[in-house]
Amino acid sequence: MILFAGLCCALAQGAEAETVVHDIRIGIYNAKTRLVLDLSERPGFKIFALANPYRIVLDLPDINWRVPSGTARRKGGLIAGLRYGQFQPGNSRVVMDLSGPGTVGKSFIIPGTKGRGPRLVIDIRKATRQAFLTTLKAPRKAVAPRAKIPLQAKVKRSPLQKPxxxxxxxxxxxxxxxxxxxxxxxxxxxxxxxxxxxxxxxxxxxxxxxxxxxxxxxxxxxxxxxxxxxxxxxxxxxxxxxxxxxxxxxxxxxxxxxxxxxxxxxxxxxxxxxxxxxxxxxxxxxxxxxxxxxxxxxxxxxxxxxxxxxxxxxxxxxxxxxxxxxxxxxxxxxxxxxxxxxxxxxxxxxxxxxxxxxxxxxxxxxxxxxxxxxxxxxxxxxxxxxx
Ligand SMILES: [Zn+2]
The missing domain is CATH 3.40.630.40 (Zn-dependent exopeptidases)
Structure with a gap:
């Protein structure tokens, strides 16, 4: 499910335009769990969900992660686990493991102000399994994962080469x-x-x-x-x-x-x-x-x-x-x-x-x-x- 398709070219241009993420924070409210990224500039982004186990993925261009140590251990509310890093060249991501089915209610960017960079906000709400699965069925054009790699035949070494x-x-x-x-x-x-x-x-x-x-x-x-x-x-x-x-x-x-x-x-x-x-x-x-x-x-x-x-x-x-x-x-x-x-x-x-x-x-x-x-x-x- 794409809730917001950011600037199409931002993912491709990531290598040059180095966006810094300074922090990834989790806020727990009554009806929602909020994820906030503190950024140096406004990035393009895509959000989609994956099942088995329940996950929400935030795709970003190449990111320079300058988050505090211990960020990878943060969790709370619907977010049972959190990871960030490069997925493939030009494409960094944040993966959230959910403690149960949840859907993204809102996602938006709060523009930067003097002395403070923009913030990317994602609100996740508890949902039924059925509602979660429906979000998966929405047409989606996520960044293609590179998992489909055919196993080619093994190349033979010439006897003159070292092992x-x-x-x-x-x-x-x-x-x-x-x-x-x-x-x-x-x-x-x-x-x-x-x-x-x-x-x-x-x-x-x-x-x-x-x-x-x-x-x-x-x-x-x-x-x-x-x-x-x-x-x-x-x-x-x-x-x-x-x-x-x-x-x-x-x-x-x-x-x-x-x-x-x-x-x-x-x-x-x-x-x-x-x-x-x-x-x-x-x-x-x-x-x-x-x-x-x-x-x-x-x-x-x-x-x-x-x-x-x-x-x-x-x-x-x-x-x-x-x-x-x-x-x-x-x-x-x-x-x-x-x-x-x-x-x-x-x-x-x-x-x-x-x-x-x-x-x-x-x-x-x-x-x-x-x-x-x-x-x-x-x-x-x-x-x-x-x-
Ligand atoms: Zn290992």
């Missing part, structure tokens, strides 16, 4: 991932880590490295897999850090794909990591393959053996540096590990909800040591990749 390792920094842009006790964002930790792993592998000089993202941008899970296959990856390593309500829990773990989860905790972790596209406000309805259970064929089964082999090379290297969880190698249906022909592992480096883990993962020095350990494991794997 290619694709490092995948988890989350990014609109999807912050876990938020640490000290306010760190998983998306920043994983990106910093990925750059250091890249440097460590390059300095050993035996493999080539490609990052799925080298900036703070959102990339759908399926695209991450597609990037690895299109580049002809020989190994895919997705980097993450977890968060949990119990702040005493700490430690790293290594995960590979399987139809059946090794345990309930890992199944829940996979479900959480698989939510990235939902978190970013991608409309997944009609993408049955996105939510279907993991189907494993013979090629994938062979690849899974290689993945497990790399996981077993990685455990002893990481164990020297970071506290590893009991049973450090576990399995579940992680969507980002679904490339049928690229051995893939997901590394959870620790818990940002634990102060010691967060400190370690945000320190350049310990990150460099972890990167070196991962590079060594990669090197050992390619010396003897046969499971």
């Amino acid at each position: 290619l390792v694709v490092i995948d920094p988890g989350h990014g842009g609109i999807d912050p991932g876990a938020i640490g006790v000290g306010g760190s964002f998983e998306k920043h930790v994983t990106l910093g880590m990925a750059h250091q792993i890249r440097r460590a592998i390059m300095s050993l000089g035996r493999q080539r490295v490609l990052l799925t993202r080298s900036r703070d941008v959102f990339i759908p899970l399926r695209r991450r897999v597609a990037i690895a296959r299109a580049a002809g990856a020989d190994l895919f390593v997705s980097i993450h850090a977890d968060s949990i309500a119990n702040h005493r829990v700490r430690g790293g773990g290594i995960y590979t794909l399987s139809e059946n989860s090794s345990d309930e905790e890992t199944a829940a972790l996979a479900a959480k990591e698989n939510r990235s596209d939902v978190i970013a406000g991608v409309n997944l309805s009609g993408h049955d393959d996105e939510v279907a259970s993991i189907l494993i064929d013979l090629t994938q089964r062979e690849t899974m053996n290689y993945s497990a082999h790399f996981a077993s090379a990685l455990v002893p290297e990481l164990r020297q540096l970071i506290h590893m969880r009991r049973k450090p190698h576990r399995f579940a249906g992680f969507r980002v590990l679904k490339a049928p022909d690229v051995p893939s592992v997901l590394v959870e480096l620790g818990y940002l909800s634990n102060r010691r883990d967060e400190k370690m993962l945000t320190s350049a020095k310990s990150r460099a040591a972890i990167a070196t350990a991962i590079a060594r494991a990669v090197n050992n794997y390619f010396k003897n990749p046969k499971p």
Whole structure:
């Protein structure tokens, strides 16, 4: 549903005209929950709703987010969760998770005055599920999400080329991932880590490295897999850090794909990591393959053996540096590990909800040591990749 279609060209011109958002505030009134953005200038904007779960998405041009730390934790009234960041080039967004069905009553811009920039106001009112669903049916021309990416065949590497390792920094842009006790964002930790792993592998000089993202941008899970296959990856390593309500829990773990989860905790972790596209406000309805259970064929089964082999090379290297969880190698249906022909592992480096883990993962020095350990494991794997 478009409640207001802003200036058509504002989205495209975002790169040049840098709009700053200084704050995102939530106000709770009797009949409505109000979201207010404090801006440097008047932007074009679009608002639409997504179901399952109930979300309202505000699309904006490229935004320079200069909001206070802790903004991503704000909630209240009908807004159960809030995220902001880049969705795709030229298109930043705010995604609101609703605690129940709600519709946008009004949305408007209060012009700036001397000393105060314009404010964008969105009023959300409680609605019935039926009323919410009706808003979805209204004709809509939202910014097209980039979720529909066909899985192309994997490119074959010439025997003269060094093996290619694709490092995948988890989350990014609109999807912050876990938020640490000290306010760190998983998306920043994983990106910093990925750059250091890249440097460590390059300095050993035996493999080539490609990052799925080298900036703070959102990339759908399926695209991450597609990037690895299109580049002809020989190994895919997705980097993450977890968060949990119990702040005493700490430690790293290594995960590979399987139809059946090794345990309930890992199944829940996979479900959480698989939510990235939902978190970013991608409309997944009609993408049955996105939510279907993991189907494993013979090629994938062979690849899974290689993945497990790399996981077993990685455990002893990481164990020297970071506290590893009991049973450090576990399995579940992680969507980002679904490339049928690229051995893939997901590394959870620790818990940002634990102060010691967060400190370690945000320190350049310990990150460099972890990167070196991962590079060594990669090197050992390619010396003897046969499971
Ligand atoms: Zn993650």
